[in-house]
Amino acid sequence: MDNPALVDVTRGTVIESLHRGSIAIVDSAGKLVFGIGNVESRVFPRSAIKALQALPLVESGAAEALDYSDAELALACASHNGEEVHANSARVMLMKAGLAEDNLECGPQWPQRMEDAAKLILADESPCGLHNNCSGKHAGFLGLAKVMGVETRGYVNAEHPVQREVRNVMEQMTGDTLSEDVCGTDGCSIPTYASPLRSFARAFAAFGTGEGLEPLRAEAAERLFDACINEPYMVAGTGRFCTRVMEAFRGRVFVKTGAEGVFCASIPELGFGVALKCDDGATRASEVMMATVLEAMLELNDDEAALLDGLVNPPILTRVGIQAGHIKPREEFLTELKAALP
Amino acid sequence: MDNPALVDVTRGTVIESLHRGSIAIVDSAGKLVFGIGNVESRVFPRSAIKALQALPLVESGAAEALDYSDAELALACASHNGEEVHANSARVMLMKAGLAEDNLECGPQWPQRMEDAAKLILADESPCGLHNNCSGKHAGFLGLAKVMGVETRGYVNAEHPVQREVRNVMEQMTGDTLSEDVCGTDGCSIPTYASPLRSFARAFAAFGTGEGLEPLRAEAAERLFDACINEPYMVAGTGRFCTRVMEAFRGRVFVKTGAEGVFCASIPELGFGVALKCDDGATRASEVMMATVLEAMLELNDDEAALLDGLVNPPILTRVGIQAGHIKPREEFLTELKAALP
Numbered sequence: 001m002d003n004p005a006l007v008d009v010t011r012g013t014v015i016e017s018l019h020r021g022s023i024a025i026v027d028s029a030g031k032l033v034f035g036i037g038n039v040e041s042r043v044f045p046r047s048a049i050k051a052l053q054a055l056p057l058v059e060s061g062a063a064e065a066l067d068y069s070d071a072e073l074a075l076a077c078a079s080h081n082g083e084e085v086h087a088n089s090a091r092v093m094l095m096k097a098g099l100a101e102d103n104l105e106c107g108p109q110w111p112q113r114m115e116d117a118a119k120l121i122l123a124d125e126s127p128c129g130l131h132n133n134c135s136g137k138h139a140g141f142l143g144l145a146k147v148m149g150v151e152t153r154g155y156v157n158a159e160h161p162v163q164r165e166v167r168n169v170m171e172q173m174t175g176d177t178l179s180e181d182v183c184g185t186d187g188c189s190i191p192t193y194a195s196p197l198r199s200f201a202r203a204f205a206a207f208g209t210g211e212g213l214e215p216l217r218a219e220a221a222e223r224l225f226d227a228c229i230n231e232p233y234m235v236a237g238t239g240r241f242c243t244r245v246m247e248a249f250r251g252r253v254f255v256k257t258g259a260e261g262v263f264c265a266s267i268p269e270l271g272f273g274v275a276l277k278c279d280d281g282a283t284r285a286s287e288v289m290m291a292t293v294l295e296a297m298l299e300l301n302d303d304e305a306a307l308l309d310g311l312v313n314p315p316i317l318t319r320v321g322i323q324a325g326h327i328k329p330r331e332e333f334l335t336e337l338k339a340a341l342p
Numbered sequence: 343m344d345n346p347a348l349v350d351v352t353r354g355t356v357i358e359s360l361h362r363g364s365i366a367i368v369d370s371a372g373k374l375v376f377g378i379g380n381v382e383s384r385v386f387p388r389s390a391i392k393a394l395q396a397l398p399l400v401e402s403g404a405a406e407a408l409d410y411s412d413a414e415l416a417l418a419c420a421s422h423n424g425e426e427v428h429a430n431s432a433r434v435m436l437m438k439a440g441l442a443e444d445n446l447e448c449g450p451q452w453p454q455r456m457e458d459a460a461k462l463i464l465a466d467e468s469p470c471g472l473h474n475n476c477s478g479k480h481a482g483f484l485g486l487a488k489v490m491g492v493e494t495r496g497y498v499n500a501e502h503p504v505q506r507e508v509r510n511v512m513e514q515m516t517g518d519t520l521s522e523d524v525c526g527t528d529g530c531s532i533p534t535y536a537s538p539l540r541s542f543a544r545a546f547a548a549f550g551t552g553e554g555l556e557p558l559r560a561e562a563a564e565r566l567f568d569a570c571i572n573e574p575y576m577v578a579g580t581g582r583f584c585t586r587v588m589e590a591f592r593g594r595v596f597v598k599t600g601a602e603g604v605f606c607a608s609i610p611e612l613g614f615g616v617a618l619k620c621d622d623g624a625t626r627a628s629e630v631m632m633a634t635v636l637e638a639m640l641e642l643n644d645d646e647a648a649l650l651d652g653l654v655n656p657p658i659l660t661r662v663g664i665q666a667g668h669i670k671p672r673e674e675f676l677t678e679l680k681a682a683l684p
Binding site for chain 2: 011017020042044107108118185188261318320
C-alpha cells in the first residue's frame with residue numbers, strides 16, 4: 001500500500017518537494033482511533049522509544065540505587081544536542097555507577113549546534129561518546145548493567161542481559177514478537193527492532209496512562225514521563241521540537257523524535273498514544289506531522305497555539321533570512337484528521 | 343501521476359525508508375530517450391543549473407575581460423564546501439571586478455565540513471558571503487554586472503539586467519517560457535524558475551555537445567564544461583559527489599547537484615542530457631539515482647566502475663563505523679533503465 005502525501009514543501013507558489021507517511025493513534029484500550037497510510041507494516045522506531053528502553057532501568061530499582069535525578073532520567077530518554085550540560089550529565093550518570101566515558105560504546109558525535117562544536121574546538125577537544133545524542137541512554141544501560149551485577153562490556157549487543165531486558169519490555173509494551181529477522185543495528189550500535197506503527201502507538205498510550213500495565217511498570221512509566229516533563233531541556237536542547245513542545249504543554253504531552261522520520265507521543269488526557277513515520281526519513285516532515293496531530297487533537301491555550309502554529313507551518317528561509325516558502329500539512333490530511341478526532 | 347520508488351534505504355534486512363523520484367534523459371535532438379516518473383511537471387532546478395546561469399558571463403566576453411581562470415569559472419558553476427580555497431577564489435573573482443566581499447548578496451553560510459568551520463572558529467572569524475556555497479556564482483553575476491556597466495547593487499533581483507540575461511538564456515536553453523508564476527526565491531536570494539525535468543535534460547544535452555546552439559553560446563558552453571572538468575575540486579570540494587565523479591571520468595561527464603534532490607548531467611559521448619529529482623528533496627537519493635544512471639549508460643574502466651560502485655550503494659554506518667545498512671536503487675528501476683539504454 002502506498003502511503004499518502006501528508007506534507008508539502010513550497011517555494012513561491014510551487015510545491016517543490018513532498019513527504020509521504022503514515023500515522024497511528026491508539027487509545028489506552030489498544031483500539032486504533034486514527035490511522036492514515038499503512039500502520040501495520042514494520043518500521044524501526046530508532047530513538048523515538050528511548051523512554052520505553054529506559055523502563056528496565058527504573059523498574060529494576062537501578063535508577064533509585066544510583067540516585068539518578070529527574071534531569072538524568074530525562075537524559076536517559078533523550079536525543080540531545082550534545083551541549084555542555086548534556087555531556088556533563090551523562091558523565092555524572094556514569095560516575096554514579098562507578099564508570100567513565102570510555103565505558104560508552106555509542107561512538108563519538110559532534111554537538112548538533114555550531115556554538116557547542118565551537119566550544120570543543122576552542123578547547124582543543126574532540127567530541128567523544130558523551131556528546132553522542134544517545135549518551136544518556138547508554139549511561140542508563142551501563143548503570144543498569146552495573147546494578148544487575150553483569151559484565152558492562154558489550155552492553156550494546158543483542159545477547160547482553162541489558163538488551164535482553166529491553167527487548168522483553170518492548171515485546172510486552174508493543175504486544176509484538178521481536179525476532180532476529182526484524183532486528184537492525186541503530187546508529188549508536190544497540191539493536192533496534194522493527195514493529196508496526198500501531199504497536200508503538202499502543203505502547204505510548206500505555207506509557208502515558210499506565211493503563212494495562214503491572215503496578216511496578218506503571219510506576220516506572222510515570223517516573224520517566226514526569227522526569228521528561230520536568231526536564232524537557234535534557235530530552236533534546238536549545239531550539240528543539242521535543243523540548244519546546246514539552247516546555248509549552250506542561251505535562252499535557254510527552255513527545256519524542258527518532259531518526260529516519262519517526263515520532264512518538266503520549267497524550268494522557270485523551271488516553272492516546274501516537275506513532276508516525278515519514279516514508280523518506282525526513283525529520284522536517286515528521287515534525288510537521290506531529291505538530292499537526294497535536295493541533296488537531298487538543299484544546300489549546302494561547303501559548304500552546306502560538307507554538308504549534310509555527311511548528312505546523314515552518315518557514316523555508318533564504319540565507320539572509322527572507323521567507324522563500326514553507327513546509328505545511330496537506331489539506332486532505334487535515335480534513336481526514338479532523339474528521340476522526342474528538 | 344505518482345512517481346515510483348527508485349531508491350531504498352535498508353537497515354539489517356528491512357527497508358527502513360524509501361525515496362521516489364523522476365528522471366529524464368534527452369538526446370541532443372531533444373528527444374526523450376528515457377523517462378521515469380513525471381518528467382513534464384515543473385521542478386525548481388536550484389543549483390543544478392549553475393553552469394547554464396554562467397553562460398551570459400562567458401558569452402558576453404565578461405569572463406575574458408576579467409581574466410577569469412578555469413578555476414574561477416568552475417567556481418562560478420559550483421556549490422562548494424566553503425573551504426579556504428573556495429572562499430579565496432571567490433574573493434579574487436570579486437577583486438578582478440574591482441569589488442569585494444560586501445558586494446555579495448547571497449548571505450553567510452558555515453563551511454560544509456567541520457574541519458573548515460574549525461579554521462574560522464580558531465581564527466575568531468564568522469562565516470561570510472565568501473563561504474556561501476554559491477559565492478562563485480554570485481561573484482560571476484557581479485563581474486558580469488560590472489562589465490555590463492550596470493548598477494551592481496540588487497543584482498539578485500529578477501528585474502536586474504543580470505537576472506534578466508540569465509532568464510533569457512534559461513528560456514532559450516530549456517525551450518520553456520519562464521513567467522513570474524513559476525518563479526521562486528533560491529536560498530541565495532536569486533530567482534529560480536521551475537521547468538519540466540525534460541526541459542532541463544534538453545538544456546544539458548545541448549550544453550555538453552553544443553548541438554543546436556549559436557556558435558558564441560556553443561563556445562561559451564564548451565569553455566564552462568572544460569573549466570569544470572579541469573577544476574572539479576572547485577565545483578564542490580573534498581569528498582563530494584560532483585568532484586569525485588568529474589575527477590574520475592576525466593571529461594566523459596559533467597555532473598551538478600542542486601538543493602531539494604535535483605541533479606543534472608551532460609554526457610557528450612552519447613549526446614545525452616540528464617535531469618532528475620527526488621520527490622522529497624533528499625540528496626542521498628538524488629546521488630544514488632545519478633550514479634545508477636551513469637553506471638547503466640556508460641562503458642566503464644576499472645577506476646570509474648570502482649567509484650560508481652560505492653556511489654550506487656553507499657553504506658549506512660553506525661557512529662563507530664560499522665555498516666548497518668545501505669542505500670540502493672530499486673531492482674525495477676535498474677531493469678527499466680537497462681532496457682531503455684544503449
